[in-house]
Amino acid sequence: MYHSFRSTKEAHMPDFGTGSASPNLGKAESDVGIVGPVAGFAPQIGVLVSMMAFIRVQLLNCVKGMSVGDLDFLLDPNANTIGAVLLHLAATESYYQLNTFERMEWGSWPEAIRREWDVAMNLGEPARQTIRGNSLDYYLSTLDGVREKTLSEFQKRDDNWLAIVDRDWGWNNHAKWFHVAEHESNHNGQFKFLKTRIGKP
Amino acid sequence: MYHSFRSTKEAHMPDFGTGSASPNLGKAESDVGIVGPVAGFAPQIGVLVSMMAFIRVQLLNCVKGMSVGDLDFLLDPNANTIGAVLLHLAATESYYQLNTFERMEWGSWPEAIRREWDVAMNLGEPARQTIRGNSLDYYLSTLDGVREKTLSEFQKRDDNWLAIVDRDWGWNNHAKWFHVAEHESNHNGQFKFLKTRIGKP
Numbered sequence: 001m002y003h004s005f006r007s008t009k010e011a012h013m014p015d016f017g018t019g020s021a022s023p024n025l026g027k028a029e030s031d032v033g034i035v036g037p038v039a040g041f042a043p044q045i046g047v048l049v050s051m052m053a054f055i056r057v058q059l060l061n062c063v064k065g066m067s068v069g070d071l072d073f074l075l076d077p078n079a080n081t082i083g084a085v086l087l088h089l090a091a092t093e094s095y096y097q098l099n100t101f102e103r104m105e106w107g108s109w110p111e112a113i114r115r116e117w118d119v120a121m122n123l124g125e126p127a128r129q130t131i132r133g134n135s136l137d138y139y140l141s142t143l144d145g146v147r148e149k150t151l152s153e154f155q156k157r158d159d160n161w162l163a164i165v166d167r168d169w170g171w172n173n174h175a176k177w178f179h180v181a182e183h184e185s186n187h188n189g190q191f192k193f194l195k196t197r198i199g200k201p
Numbered sequence: 202m203y204h205s206f207r208s209t210k211e212a213h214m215p216d217f218g219t220g221s222a223s224p225n226l227g228k229a230e231s232d233v234g235i236v237g238p239v240a241g242f243a244p245q246i247g248v249l250v251s252m253m254a255f256i257r258v259q260l261l262n263c264v265k266g267m268s269v270g271d272l273d274f275l276l277d278p279n280a281n282t283i284g285a286v287l288l289h290l291a292a293t294e295s296y297y298q299l300n301t302f303e304r305m306e307w308g309s310w311p312e313a314i315r316r317e318w319d320v321a322m323n324l325g326e327p328a329r330q331t332i333r334g335n336s337l338d339y340y341l342s343t344l345d346g347v348r349e350k351t352l353s354e355f356q357k358r359d360d361n362w363l364a365i366v367d368r369d370w371g372w373n374n375h376a377k378w379f380h381v382a383e384h385e386s387n388h389n390g391q392f393k394f395l396k397t398r399i400g401k402p
Contacts, residue, residue: 033370033371033372033373033376034366034371034372034373034375034376035373035375035376035379036364036373036375044248047245047248047375051379051383054376054379054380054383055383076398078397078398079394163237165235169234170234170235171234171235172234172235172236172237174235174236174237174248175234175235175236175255178236178252178255179255181383182252182255182256182382182383182386183386185383185384185386185387185390186386186387186389186390186393187390188387188390189386189387189388189389189390189391190390190391190393190394192387192391193280193391193394196279197277197279
């Protein structure tokens, strides 16, 4: 469908086509250009799921085929690697799961959870030193596992839940999950920038 | 509201607080942490408006206080300046206006429109050579003027319009406008990256 558009040179649209084995999108990858309700989810949650899918396929396309060296590339001593930021995306989504699904206050995570995710969440020097040497499959299966959990929890909830406001933040659950989506796009913009600097098209 | 959360060191949330004079958000800036319907717009269009506002305030906060030198900073000979990419965001939104509101085929823009936007749209060397020396106010008022038009056109439409599918693209209007929003987040990720490299906090 959208492939015909991609061939239009002047077109401005994201690259789709992940080439990866069935990512957890909550919907068919072939249908990812349709933002709207998705079967199996409450209407507004479905729209959000379709947006998250729209961004995820772009991310998958951007990193497709990257080697360990690509994923460990550091543009300068203060930069983060693409690999570490992929794990940062998984960490972010995991923490928003705890905050919104388990209603845990931000940062009040159990020690085991902190050990799993804090380095990726906080990036910087600890991440540069420890998150390296991993294959693309490792990062993508981590992201996919976290997304699977998100989608599974979304299926249990309705649109009233999405509208619940966290009075301390001034955000509702809709804003929190929209942020998870656009945060992925935010970092994908950095990936695209870095990608051209490691000689990738 | 969200300021209390921003003071939590470990929190992961975007910086809000644009400090700019009343940007066109379609809603109150103080309410930007609530994603949902917005008065004056059809329900789904309102949700989209609130998402676009959520991203716009982060962008405004990111570039707040930037000098002409900051906006013209080039990380390397192939990079784009923040100034040029701000204009690229305005160009993108303008072209999506023509494509979705005026139903013009992508790229079939009148010559006057091309002259106004093509350099910013396409970035690269022509943009590096010609988009420079402009103040932040210039870029922000351009973005704001384009957004004003978007919001004004949104007000005239309903959610059925949002669901209309462009068969050539395989995208509906909802996907197109969601892309305009997340595309801004995508480039804002690059701005954040560049900002730390010009010594900005």
